[in-house]
Amino acid sequence: QVQLVESGGGVVQPGGSLRLSCAASGFTFNMYGMYWVRQAPGKGLEWVAYIRHDKSKEDYADSVKGRFTISRDNSKNTLFLQMNSLRVEDTATFYCAKPQGGSPPRPLDTWGQGTMVTVSP
């Protein structure tokens, strides 16, 4: 079955860095653009970043532009999110998500279980 498993979350001080990973299985990973979405504790959902299936395009929310970098390794079916210059307001559960097939953007039909990132002094 289609599955996404995130890892790499943890506690970090403001200004620090973390690298999240998302291992994909059950679908042809290199045919899908992929997304990161986050949710601060008790808050709503916020799209963070997108990368095309062939790595030719990336897109970021203004709140993370210049600090976060999305990447992927299609040979290992893995999505990444490099997070630098972390701020307290980046504290959230981070989800990777797969879209439906078709021309992007598309709704997100598969989500990982999420990984928690806590930025605290």
Place this chain on the structure above:
Amino acid sequence: AIQLTQSPSSLSASVGDRVTITCRASQGINSALAWYQQKPGKAPNLLIYGASSLESGVPSRFSGSGSGTDFTLTISSLQPEDFTTYYCQQFDSYPLTFGGGTKVEIK
């Protein structure tokens, strides 16, 4: 960025009730709207896409309608497992945006 305004932010209802949640976009998005259900501590689950298409495996008591700027999610007969939070999302253009959520609580 396209803003999505969901209403109400919360509602109280009983098992068997018909419930409607509204999502209004700040500009026209054709039918590029999805609805998700999220249970506490879990990832969101896609219910409706293209404003009115039911995702595979989702019970038929869920339905969506609308186009342009005004959309609705309707649950025809609330079941105990439906008391949770719902989000709309537009996929017309980047940045993707979500509504603020609607929490459906037991009356």
